[in-house]
Amino acid sequence: MAEENRPAFAADRRERILELVRAHGAVSLRDLAAQVHASEVTVRRDVRALETEGLVDRRRGGVALPGRMGHEQSYSGKSNQCAAEKAAIAATAARLVRPGDAVTLGPGSTAEALAHELLQHTELTVVTNALRVAEVLAAAPGVRVVMTGGTLHGPMRALVGAEAQATLAALRVNRAFLSGNGVSAERGLSTPDPAVAAVDRALSSCAEETVVLADHTKVGADTMVPTVAPEEIAHLVTDNGADPEVLMTLEDTGALVHVAVAVGERGH
Template sequence: MVEENRPAFAAERRDRILELVRANGTMSLRALATKVHASEVTVRRDVRALEAEGLVDRRRGGVALPGRMGHEQSYSGKSTQCAAEKAAIAAVGARLVRPGEAVSLGPGSTTEALAHELFQHTELTVVTNSLRAADVLATAPGVRVVMTGGTLHGPVRALVGAEAQDTLADLRVNRAFLSGNGVSAERGLSTPDPAVAAVDRALADCAEETVVLADHTKIGAETMVPTVAPEEIAHLITDNGADPEVLMTLEDTGALVHVAVALGERGH
């Protein structure tokens, strides 16, 4: 019972925590505790020790690499991270969409997963600045795709700039689906890039309600530029690796929280 607190075991556990954070960029305390088979209290103590050495930064309910606030991971890196969780989140998101509606999709690997889920929908209009989402839906027989104009922003495979924002200014859709790099009760949805943030805001502004798709690594994380205020998030869809305490703080802001279970974690 006390072995996990012995110095040798603590050093090994902290090495493993650092390895996991380096691989994922950000992680919740709950997810780390599960991975290293320790309590959240123990992991929180380990994270404080790693932070004192300058190896990680603490976030509310989680931990990130130093400088993560301003760093944007490559699209290919995002696509492979938490793939099962993103697929589960996308499936829940797709159930919010009704025939005959118009929705907007922001950039990101989770909204790309949602595009796959929307492929079989009928009488649906999708407005997007995401090249990946548009490509997924290009041959969907029941989906009409409207792309914004703009300048290509390579890291997220999306169109940004004044032209993209102008395209969205006169549109009205039922709901916007966005997936940034962090979501917290203090800052809402955020992203490291100001150009991406500006179009994300425009996508949200043209919608009756905003749905945030965020896997557990983004819950409690905060990045440089806020895009959607906490009180403007109507739905938050995440996975069961998210820190429940942080989810409660987000519920307190008015968001309806949906927790998806990844396929490999469902009961038989």
């Protein structure tokens, strides 16, 4: 029966590889080989053929959609990664929000987790360009949600563009809560997408201080477009899987580092 699940021809196998890459944004060769029931050597040959056609880009140990830097994935793919860590980060970050605050909240699965933590807050105003964040907070009677305008960026479920930036330029809030694909002492917070980066900068610029939410896979990583300079990060909220030496370099830039412990790891 297992034989029936295997693509019979190279064309079928390559179509399946393309479907997986489109669904996740970036996939390792090992995972692709397991999914299509073929050897990594065979998958590598398929990837080369797809790259020749301009359908994918090869990366070290994997494959991504054309033009993607690093390992950017679909929103659903990101949501499933480090879920316990993101929940712990969100709970810790929520303690930085006070009654009467106005905050900006950017897109991303960690920001969405923070939105869930803010449901019981009162006298809170949240300005966001993130559709998922707004959807979560729509159920919160004590939270007023202000959405930017803009053009929908499908992969991030976020509004981007000049209209979004103009909305934020006229505002002043207490704190900005932002995530991204990497944060380092050298380049600060960064993301692979220029359109998302431009609005992230605007979300940060209208705030008195910026809080970066980054699980351990993002700490020490750099991606294409910097959004918040290292010295502009007032707080970094991460989990206890982050490299302590990298956290020390971020503290040296002036960031106050908060380390959250994921449920299931306490007491170990």
